[in-house]
Amino acid sequence: MSARDAVAGARRLVVKVGSTSLTSVDGGLDVARLDALVDAVAARAQATQVVLVSSGAIAAGLRPLGLPRRPRDLATQQAAAAAGQVHLTHAYAEAFARHGRTVGQVLLTSHDVVRRGPYRNARRTFERLLGLGVVPVVNENDTVATDEIRFGDNDRLAALVTHVISADALVLLSDVDGVYDADPRAPGASLVREVTGGSDLAGVRVGKPSSLGTGGMASKLAAADLASGAGVPVLVAAAADARAALDGAEVGTVFAPHGPRLSARRFWLRHMAGTRGRLHLDAGAVRAVVGRRRSLLAAGITGSDGDFESGDVVDLVDPRGEVVARGVVAFDAEELPEISGRSSDDLPPEQRREVVHADDLVPVVSPPDPVPAEVSSS
Numbered sequence: 001m002s003a004r005d006a007v008a009g010a011r012r013l014v015v016k017v018g019s020t021s022l023t024s025v026d027g028g029l030d031v032a033r034l035d036a037l038v039d040a041v042a043a044r045a046q047a048t049q050v051v052l053v054s055s056g057a058i059a060a061g062l063r064p065l066g067l068p069r070r071p072r073d074l075a076t077q078q079a080a081a082a083a084g085q086v087h088l089t090h091a092y093a094e095a096f097a098r099h100g101r102t103v104g105q106v107l108l109t110s111h112d113v114v115r116r117g118p119y120r121n122a123r124r125t126f127e128r129l130l131g132l133g134v135v136p137v138v139n140e141n142d143t144v145a146t147d148e149i150r151f152g153d154n155d156r157l158a159a160l161v162t163h164v165i166s167a168d169a170l171v172l173l174s175d176v177d178g179v180y181d182a183d184p185r186a187p188g189a190s191l192v193r194e195v196t197g198g199s200d201l202a203g204v205r206v207g208k209p210s211s212l213g214t215g216g217m218a219s220k221l222a223a224a225d226l227a228s229g230a231g232v233p234v235l236v237a238a239a240a241d242a243r244a245a246l247d248g249a250e251v252g253t254v255f256a257p258h259g260p261r262l263s264a265r266r267f268w269l270r271h272m273a274g275t276r277g278r279l280h281l282d283a284g285a286v287r288a289v290v291g292r293r294r295s296l297l298a299a300g301i302t303g304s305d306g307d308f309e310s311g312d313v314v315d316l317v318d319p320r321g322e323v324v325a326r327g328v329v330a331f332d333a334e335e336l337p338e339i340s341g342r343s344s345d346d347l348p349p350e351q352r353r354e355v356v357h358a359d360d361l362v363p364v365v366s367p368p369d370p371v372p373a374e375v376s377s378s
């Protein structure tokens with residue numbers, strides 16, 4: 001089955017739409033475009049469970065706060081998101097109501113999907129919302145997300161949500177009708193219709209995001225690479241072509257799936273941007289953790305650095321200093337020196353547990369095909 005057919009036939013679908021497709025350049029929601037998008041999604045949602053990941057909170061907050069352009073500092077971005085998210089959700093609720101559908105707002109930070117408890121909650125909530133026929137409308141919880149726990153861009157968030165709900169396909173909608181081999185604002189750029197491996201992207205050059213977008217095409221490529229590399233077909237298309245895209249028409253750029261599907265927590269652990277510290281492992285621990293997929297015990301740790309707390313994500317490093325795995329640590333940084341190198345029998349009962357449980361651990365593999373980063377400055 002082709003990736004376009006997979007999108008058309010998906011029983012569960014994640015559709016992500018970017019700020020540029022929902023807002024006008026001077027800030028403020030473009031309700032006509034939002035309505036048109038909702039018409040397309042609602043038509044599809046009759047036969048398919050659809051989760052909508054929508055950007056646009058910051059852009060929608062500019063006008064209400066009297067801001068002339070997208071702010072650069074995090075605090076003002078967060079304030080704009082707080083004001084804008086209200087308008088965004090309201091507009092979606094009204095637009096879907098015209099189709100007799102209810103929306104549910106889901107705001108996530110990366111902690112909510114890395115930590116086991118919140119992850120299970122989020123997954124359960126999605127299942128329940130979908131079971132009730134509600135269309136979940138997801139965004140990053142911008143007001144509380146700090147630099148360390150940000151997804152950073154909604155393309156990545158959408159790739160992750162696709163895994164959280166085990167969706168069959170991911171559609172990334174933007175103001176551009178697919179991936180071009182060069183910045184489409186420059187003359188002569190042509191559309192790449194299908195990506196089956198990194199070689200299809202070898203000649204692709206990526207320019208800056210539009211003035212309202214966050215990640216630009218580079219982040220869409222990275223998200224498409226993450227999702228398709230973990231077994232999910234991806235389509236990048238124009239929001240204006242949403243209906244055709246969701247019907248499997250020959251629009252946009254498709255990324256064929258390759259690689260095994262990972263659980264969402266492992267997917268995120270492997271690909272998340274930042275970690276809070278490092279645990280140094282001896283050779284035996286590396287063999288146990290990477291080779292035999294065992295939990296990491298205190299006995300195999302030779303040292304640690306960083307300022308982490310129990311529940312944070314840390315890198316696991318081999319004796320040569322290479323990162324070999326990532327995992328959720330079950331101790332605070334200050335407890336590690338006291339327990340490192342000691343066998344479980346030597347530890348007091350309250351510390352006799354895995355430092356990183358096997359379920360919270362994923363080996364790190366380097367990506368086979370590099371994704372183009374932003375190169376031009378148009």
Ligand SMILES: Nc1ncnc2c1ncn2[C@@H]1O[C@H](COP(=O)(O)OP(=O)(O)O)[C@@H](O)[C@H]1O
Pocket residue numbers: 017018019020021055173174175176178179180181182183184185204205206207208209210211212213214215216217
């Ligand atoms: N090689 C490329 N192919 C397609 N679009 C590109 C490319 N390089 C830069 N872009 C720009 O990326 C923009 C889309 O990213 P962005 O502004 O972040 O949108 P969104 O808000 O939809 O996430 C388009 O407006 C396009 O001009």
Ligand SMILES: N[C@@H](CCC(=O)OP(=O)(O)O)C(=O)O
Pocket residue numbers: 017018019020054055056057058059081139140142152153154155212213214215216
């Ligand atoms: N969470 C932010 C959007 C972040 C983002 O990735 O934006 P975009 O590049 O337009 O998809 C917001 O709602 O404004």
